[in-house]
Amino acid sequence: MDVNERLRLLTRNLEEVVTLEELKSKVSTGEKLKGYIGFEPSGPFHLGWLIWARKLSDMQKAGVQMNVLIATWHAWINDKMGGDMDKIKLVGKYTIEVLGQVGVDTASLKVLDAENFVEDKEYWKLVLNVAKNTSLARMKRAMTIMGRKAEEAELDTSKLIYPAMQVSDIFYMDLDLALGGIDQRKAHMLARDVADKLGKKKVIGMHVPLLVGLQGGSRMNLEEDEALSTVKMSKSKPETAIFVHDSPEEVERKIKMAYCPAGQVDGNPILGINRYIIFGEDGETLTVERPAKYGGDVKFESYEELERAYVDGKVHPLDLKAATARKVNQILEPVRKHLSNRSEFDALIRNIVSNVTR
Numbered sequence: 309m310d311v312n313e314r315l316r317l318l319t320r321n322l323e324e325v326v327t328l329e330e331l332k333s334k335v336s337t338g339e340k341l342k343g344y345i346g347f348e349p350s351g352p353f354h355l356g357w358l359i360w361a362r363k364l365s366d367m368q369k370a371g372v373q374m375n376v377l378i379a380t381w382h383a384w385i386n387d388k389m390g391g392d393m394d395k396i397k398l399v400g401k402y403t404i405e406v407l408g409q410v411g412v413d414t415a416s417l418k419v420l421d422a423e424n425f426v427e428d429k430e431y432w433k434l435v436l437n438v439a440k441n442t443s444l445a446r447m448k449r450a451m452t453i454m455g456r457k458a459e460e461a462e463l464d465t466s467k468l469i470y471p472a473m474q475v476s477d478i479f480y481m482d483l484d485l486a487l488g489g490i491d492q493r494k495a496h497m498l499a500r501d502v503a504d505k506l507g508k509k510k511v512i513g514m515h516v517p518l519l520v521g522l523q524g525g526s527r528m529n530l531e532e533d534e535a536l537s538t539v540k541m542s543k544s545k546p547e548t549a550i551f552v553h554d555s556p557e558e559v560e561r562k563i564k565m566a567y568c569p570a571g572q573v574d575g576n577p578i579l580g581i582n583r584y585i586i587f588g589e590d591g592e593t594l595t596v597e598r599p600a601k602y603g604g605d606v607k608f609e610s611y612e613e614l615e616r617a618y619v620d621g622k623v624h625p626l627d628l629k630a631a632t633a634r635k636v637n638q639i640l641e642p643v644r645k646h647l648s649n650r651s652e653f654d655a656l657i658r659n660i661v662s663n664v665t666r
């Protein structure tokens with residue numbers, strides 16, 4: 309694969325790369341790059357996660373050695389799953405299983421558990437060195453990477469250590485590329501800023517856009533990072549999320565109830581699903597089916613075409629919702645089927661949804 313094709317795969321559908329120039333220069337050397345994404349195993353896989361899972365797969369196709377960090381200890385710090393490490397680990401296994409069903413090459417994927425990092429004194433040396441080079445104010449501000457506000461450090465000091473751990477994960481693995489949603493930006497910027505002082509590589513941040521939750525909402529009037537975590541689709545807010553195990557009827561019901569004002573793009577989760585999930589793959593289309601008296605069926609070949617028609621009032625919200633639900637169900641069908649044959653995960657996930665701890 310030539311350099312241009314590798315770069316196209318690496319950068320398509322991203323919100324930002326920090327920095328693109330560094331990425332271009334690394335890719336052009338032809339050396340094998342090492343990348344990662346970390347996640348807290350604390351709930352079911354939702355549509356938003358599909359955005360980074362596909363990017364992970366793009367990175368693999370572009371020849372990057374990808375690692376996935378199951379952030380077990382981070383989940384514990386963040387009060388997930390009632391602090392039950394056995395459950396946290398099982399959810400980790402489930403998530404890797406789902407990744408294998410959504411296009412990630414799990415054979416070449418290196419799966420790591422934070423549990424193994426914390427056994428090593430060198431890891432804690434890194435954590436303390438990152439802390440020594442970071443002001444208290446900055447560490448607090450970085451707490452949005454765990455979906456928390458800076459003030460929450462006042463309640464429980466363990467939470468202040470989390471950003472230093474996430475930065476140390478990057479150094480410990482000696483990574484070139486760090487993948488995550490745009491809400492993870494502060495961790496990657498902090499890693500870049502302290503890298504020189506600690507003699508470590510300056511990691512390149514690859515940030516995917518965040519899918520808005522079904523409740524919708526725009527970022528206006530809120531401090532940027534807080535706004536992102538309030539409006540994004542999130543596993544801790546099951547009512548805002550479409551999960552990969554949801555039945556076709558549940559998907560239809562959730563989409564029917566979703567926020568989708570006529571003609572409005574900003575904060576509209578149904579258009580977000582079209583933009584990032586349905587049209588996130590090359591060559592995808594959406595067919596809106598309607599009786600002839602309402603204009604008949606119409607097929608969209610690109611997200612831009614669909615958005616224009618919606619803004620111009622040529623597509624009714626209910627018709628858009630029905631078409632979106634049909635397409636989402638097609639995308640989820642293979643995953644749903646696979647999970648229904650893995651009864652240990654199926655039961656676990658249903659149990660988690662009804663007992664979310666945050």
Ligand SMILES: Nc1ncnc2c1ncn2[C@@H]1O[C@H](COP(=O)(O)OP(=O)(O)OP(=O)(O)O)[C@@H](O)[C@H]1O
Nearest residue numbers: 347348356455488489517518519540541542543544
């Ligand atoms: N709605 C979303 N769209 C795209 N990416 C997301 C979304 N939500 C989370 N991510 C990304 O998924 C990774 C794991 O995030 P995280 O564990 O915080 O997910 P979450 O669903 O928001 O969970 P929680 O509700 O527990 O915070 C991060 O890189 C994050 O940026």
Ligand SMILES: N[C@@H](Cc1ccc(O)cc1)C(=O)O
Nearest residue numbers: 346347348379453454474477
């Ligand atoms: N902070 C990430 C999880 C994470 C933890 C450790 C990492 O090294 C990377 C990512 C989240 O909330 O989703």
